[in-house]
Amino acid sequence: MLTEAEKAATLWIQTGFTDRTVIQAAVAEPLLAGQSVVGVAPTGSGKTLAYGIPALSRLVPGAGLQLVIIVPAQELAIQIRDVLTPLAKTLGLGFQGLIGSANRERQVKKLREKPEAVVATLGRFVDLLEERKVVLEEVKTLIVDEFDSFEPDALRDILSFRRGGLPKQANLGLFSATDNPTIVSEFQAAWPDLQVINETSTDNSRGVVHHLLLDRQQAGKIQVLENLAREKHQRVFVFFNHKHVLQKVASELRFKHVPASMLVTDGRQVQRAEALQDFRSGRVPLLLTTDVAARGLDVADVTAVVNFELPDTLTTYIHRTGRTGRQGANGTVYNLGDDHDLRDLRKLVGDRVALETEPGEKKAYRKSAAHSAGADETRGVERQTGAGHRPGKRLTSAEEEAASAKKRKKKKQRWRNKKNVGKHW
Incomplete structure (x- = not known):
């Protein structure tokens, strides 16, 4: 049976990338260890794979919903779903997208297959959560992508997951191209071990x-x-x-x-x-x-x-x-x-x-x-x-x-x- 690190190595080989970006290298070990991180790096620096590969590598097939990724826009949810679904299949995991404009009944029907990971827009996820169509009791990792684009009310909804069944040991990942100390401090109150990893100045993937x-x-x-x-x-x-x-x-x-x-x-x-x-x-x-x-x-x-x-x-x-x-x-x-x-x-x-x-x-x-x-x-x-x-x-x-x-x-x-x-x- 492969270790989590070996699973991650397998997924990196599958992507075809020989070198990792600065942010991918920086957050891989903490996320694999179950630590909570804030990952800040320029747009286009590979943040989806930076959190996606270590988060997927920690999941156990057949153990229920263990990874939740919350995003602010439907197209972003679709993009992440398309990138991570093939990697999830490699590990025998189910991966589902939950977006507001898609047919709700079909989403509920597919949830009965008990996917191990979902990427969702906040409104649709909260609706399904309130109706117990999704549950948080087995979640290992909560990722909030583009965290600094959410309105204060939306951020409060995400923070409420902590009181709404999310396990105490579940780790958190906040990712974006810009930092927001005010938002980070709010999440640090719920995740005291939240570590900020800002690679904006060290990332060299940008052209002129x-x-x-x-x-x-x-x-x-x-x-x-x-x-x-x-x-x-x-x-x-x-x-x-x-x-x-x-x-x-x-x-x-x-x-x-x-x-x-x-x-x-x-x-x-x-x-x-x-x-x-x-x-x-x-x-x-x-x-x-x-x-x-x-x-x-x-x-x-x-x-x-x-x-x-x-x-x-x-x-x-x-x-x-x-x-x-x-x-x-x-x-x-x-x-x-x-x-x-x-x-x-x-x-x-x-x-x-x-x-x-x-x-x-x-x-x-x-x-x-x-x-x-x-x-x-x-x-x-x-x-x-x-x-x-x-x-x-x-x-x-x-x-x-x-x-x-x-x-x-x-x-x-x-x-x-x-x-x-x-x-x-």
Whole structure:
């Protein structure tokens, strides 16, 4: 009979990864030993396998529900289910997804097969727990993925598991791309041995990511998306704060025959799945989404992130922009807004992120020759990294941009054929 460590080694071989990431190596031993950990590492650093493999390795076939993974979004639950189910089967374990939009009766029927592990959205899991369709008495490990995205009421529901039948010896795993000491302290009251493992500064899996500031009004923002979509081999997350703005932009892109998909929380499950599949496969270069809908999603080879509406917290900015520049690849972040918006973003990120001023733009916050020299350097870097800029004349004000957009529409010419538009954006 294999030991837990031997089981974990077998699963790592099955994944095909020869080297573990920093976070995977750091949390493996504590989780295998049944310790409680907070695992913080950049988006795309392999946190699902970091907790999934050691947690699965501790389970005993036929001993009831022993692993519960709680996540904030349905797509994230599906993603985790698809990643961990083959590994669970290797160990003779059942693994089930419990999400709110799926057929409840089919989920209850499958629960009768007594899976050893589940991944669930919180609302559906709490409903099933209250009706005793799932029980916590045999649970060995509770994982909360993207823990810092849950609302206070939701966190209280998760903490209530401790009083609702979760064994005292069950260990806890909190995982995310950003730390939240306030949330961690609340869980430490219930799990005093909770150990924080933050590998944000030591993780070296990230490539070079350029964070650009682009002064744009609405028409100019649409033009940025159109230009990106016309470039070859683009896979771009486009983030919004408000669903009505997202839907309006999607409509404008359809009018311009720009291929784009929408991922929103209240869409039908089939539609969301199709949108995500079209994006992952490369059939559609743009995925328009909100933070809640896209939280924790792992999509390979994301070339760029566009903040169509700028985030209002540093945590949100980090989660959004972490989707590009994964596994050593380079990436670009386009921050769109007016001068006031971009100033606020500079204050928001502080020294945490190196924001680059758009080449050719004369901004009030560029006050020295050193800034001008930096713009020349940035221009050269962008050409080297394929950010989509080409030599030529560029727009320098919202008025000129609006006039150019009107002219393009009137003449019904594609943006690549314009003399003064589309070569820089």
